[in-house]
Amino acid sequence: MFHKEGSKIIFISLVVFIVLLLGSSYVFTNPWILKPIQYVLLALFLLILQFFRNPVRTIEVNDYHIVAPVDGKVVVIEEVFEPEYFKDKRLQVSIFMSPINVHVTRYATSGKVKYSKYHPGKYLVAWHPKASTENERTTVVIENRIFGEIMYRQIAGALAKRIVNYAEEGMHVRQGHDAGFIKFGSRVDLYFPLGTDIKVSIGQKAVGNKTIIATK
Incomplete structure (x- = not known):
């Protein structure tokens, strides 16, 4: 498919x-x-x-779990200052996708889309520290009834030339459903409240809709 x-x-x-x-x-x-x-x-x-393959992966919706939105390798788990929306410190988890990974972006949690914005930008390699703030990207915030507001960013890489984002402010989205696509190389960052119980480790392979990133 x-x-x-x-x-x-x-x-x-x-x-x-x-x-x-x-x-x-x-x-x-x-x-x-x-x-x-x-x-x-x-x-x-x-x-x-x-x-462009899109494997079918059924999921049992669970508001107490944040699942991986994409396939790839966990490359960052750290406390950072998030300047765009929260304007405070958050726990960032980043997943890097190589060209051979599935590049479908899926909603990591269910809830209401509170914020959705596209940013034009550069095409630094996706693992570059400045990619989160300088590359072409979209920022989406979903309000979940258990976790509160969770942010994710689709970030273009050196090869990615188009980001597709389906999230629009005011939408109610369902965990596991398609949230967009990043064409040819990329990365997705997730931002959690400090103290969130992160279930993955650096270097771990994440599978979209299957790997649990965080729990409550």
Whole structure:
């Protein structure tokens, strides 16, 4: 199953793949040259397909759990000052997604969207310390009945050129449902109240809709 955000890119890639495949067959008659070219073209097309995959992951909604919004590696767990919305200290957990990870963003918790804003910006590598405040990003705050206000940021990386965010202020969202998509490399930051019980560790692999990030 593929995400709807990849439909146009997948179609264009398929057309380009077919044209290049037929063109290479016409230009190169030597199989020792033709076959490697065809394998490379096929590998590139498959890479695009896997990037936009959208595995179905059912979830039992639990307001006492904050689940991973994306697949990736936990790269940051630290106390920081959050200047945009809370303007106080928060506990930040960051998940870095490589190009081979699923890039669907899902709602980590249920609740009402209190804040949703897009910020244009740079395209520093996603693990750069300044990526959270200088890269292209969206900031979303969801008010959950147990945790209170939880923030997450979709952050573009060096390859990401478009962030898709479905959250709009006033919406009531459900844990596990699609919240958006980040195309080609990225990171998601989560911000919790100080003292939140974090259940992941640095270097741990997180799986969207499955890994529990925090509990009450």
